[in-house]
Amino acid sequence: MSEVFVIRNQLGHYWGKSRSWLDGRDARLVARLKHHDEGVNLLFELSSKDVALRGEVLAVDVDARGEPVIEPSSHPLPDAAPDLLTDGEQNPSAAGQNGAASTTTR
Template sequence: MSEAVFVIQNQLGQFWTRAGEWVDGREPQRVLKTKHRDEAVNQLVELSAKDIDLRGEVLECEVDEKKEPVIEASSHLTPTLADKAAEKAAEKAAEKAAEAALAAANEEDSPGEAGETGEGGDADAEEPPLSAAV
């Protein structure tokens, strides 16, 4: 007797995950799978209560040798874990580049300000006695 699991699929053919998002099914290890139909039905009811436009269904699926559901991927593609990791890496690289540019800009401003402050400091030192005399 082969094992079966239950998964939740929406009207776009996407599957609900343990992380609480819809995925296209190309990575079946991400899909929420339950051993009992009533658990999947309860989850679908909760999802439907939050999203009244959701048209979902609980599907019974066979599992492969890795105990992952055998499902057909949706034509409505979603980002894979690799895509998300690449996006996060690109964001971090952009943040570091912005920080480096800011640090470089601050370094360029600092020597100029120090020179001006030194000269301005002398001019300011002369003004207070004039102000005090007036």
């Protein structure tokens, strides 16, 4: 088999084996379907649960290991936490607090 079918949404995320959207960086986790009509049926089911979903069924080639050759999405996943800042930089007031006021007295 030289190609499989995958489902991609409007943000470039792929439907995964774990029944959630993935950014496509790890192709092993992306759900792959043998037949186009399976993808169409699955996309119909997904769009009936999420009316804002705009998706497509794509035929993609597979590599030597049988993994789909896909382009990762440049859009972050909705549940992905920003990892550019440390916890203290994201919320400076939370750094060093133990539930008590941080005032010093002499």
